[in-house]
Amino acid sequence: MAVAVLGAAGRMGQAVIAALAQQSTVSLSAAVVREGDSRIGEAVVQMPNQQYCAATAVDWQATDAIIDFSSVAAVSDHLALASRHRCPIVLCTTGLSESQQRLIDTTANNVAVLPARNTSVGIALLEKLTELATATLPDIDIEIAETHHKHKKDAPSGTAIALAEAASRGAGLAFNRHQATPRGEGEREAGSIGFAVTRAADIVGEHSVLLARLGERMILEHRVSDRKIFADGAIKAAQWLAHQTPGRYQMSDVLGLNHALQRLLAE
Ligand SMILES: NC(=O)C1=CN([C@@H]2O[C@H](COP(=O)(O)OP(=O)(O)OC[C@H]3O[C@@H](n4cnc5c(N)ncnc54)[C@H](OP(=O)(O)O)[C@@H]3O)[C@@H](O)[C@H]2O)C=CC1
Numbered sequence: 001m002a003v004a005v006l007g008a009a010g011r012m013g014q015a016v017i018a019a020l021a022q023q024s025t026v027s028l029s030a031a032v033v034r035e036g037d038s039r040i041g042e043a044v045v046q047m048p049n050q051q052y053c054a055a056t057a058v059d060w061q062a063t064d065a066i067i068d069f070s071s072v073a074a075v076s077d078h079l080a081l082a083s084r085h086r087c088p089i090v091l092c093t094t095g096l097s098e099s100q101q102r103l104i105d106t107t108a109n110n111v112a113v114l115p116a117r118n119t120s121v122g123i124a125l126l127e128k129l130t131e132l133a134t135a136t137l138p139d140i141d142i143e144i145a146e147t148h149h150k151h152k153k154d155a156p157s158g159t160a161i162a163l164a165e166a167a168s169r170g171a172g173l174a175f176n177r178h179q180a181t182p183r184g185e186g187e188r189e190a191g192s193i194g195f196a197v198t199r200a201a202d203i204v205g206e207h208s209v210l211l212a213r214l215g216e217r218m219i220l221e222h223r224v225s226d227r228k229i230f231a232d233g234a235i236k237a238a239q240w241l242a243h244q245t246p247g248r249y250q251m252s253d254v255l256g257l258n259h260a261l262q263r264l265l266a267e
């Protein structure tokens with residue numbers, strides 16, 4: 001099968017193309033950059049034996065799925081493209097608006113869509129562990145911390161928000177992504193979820209969930225030191241998604257985590 005990469009010249013686009021070069025069962029059909037990009041027609045990633053040239057269009061005949069690592073400004077157009085060409089899309093861009101979330105739902109009526117704010121296997125598992133922990137531990141205070149490189153645009157990260165959603169599902173709290181703002185002055189409000197954001201140098205991506213109750217605390221933590229982790233997860237998701245009927249899917253579906261957890265919990 002073959003995938004088209006949108007946002008191909010970015011940090012993650014390049015990581016996906018480099019990871020694809022090491023795959024025998026998935027190839028690259030198009031390395032798509034924005035109109036007017038100075039790299040059009042030039043190699044996006046320098047590989048010893050292969051040339052991946054930047055293009056502005058997808059070869060739909062040759063494409064089984066799309067992987068998008070671009071920007072919020074591009075996501076609506078990319079979803080429309082996927083819908084029009086009935087091409088499954090793994091949507092990895094973060095910082096999406098409420099209306100873009102609704103657009104994902106309408107696109108999913110036509111085609112398989114997998115929005116993944118983090119494509120690492122570890123975070124898919126950490127979300128489940130967080131939900132399990134908050135469903136189990138009584139009287140807990142939940143605080144989420146994330147650290148990324150200095151070029152990251154959105155904050156808190158998409159993953160931090162996904163972890164807050166998982167924590168609130170488990171704890172039975174009402175959480176809306178608008179509440180995902182760093183803490184200010186004043187005493188902690190019961191039932192609130194706090195966020196801490198750090199931006200520094202070239203840190204790839206780190207997240208932790210602090211679950212604290214009087215006298216004890218638990219910290220669930222995940223660190224990525226190589227973007228290949230995200231790239232490999234996105235490719236795995238695209239391979240899986242190419243065989244799905246229209247609908248909205250998650251990384252946990254790709255990895256079969258729900259079945260694994262249900263089996264464990266039933267024992
Ligand atoms: N789901 C996951 O696991 C992960 C998600 N991400 C998310 O992926 C996204 C990209 O991250 P990263 O690669 O670091 O970012 P970069 O800024 O390095 O890359 C983004 C690319 O998208 C291009 N782009 C921007 N706007 C448009 C547009 N309107 N139309 C077409 N192309 C556009 C940029 O081009 P130009 O340079 O010309 O602006 C750039 O080449 C972010 O939202 C990030 O949070 C990142 C890592 C992991």
Ligand SMILES: O=C(O)C1=N[C@H](C(=O)O)C[C@H](O)C1
Nearest residue numbers: 094117118152157158159205
């Ligand atoms: O921009 C990044 O780099 C990352 N973004 C994602 C997010 O916002 O959660 C995932 C990852 O941590 C890296």
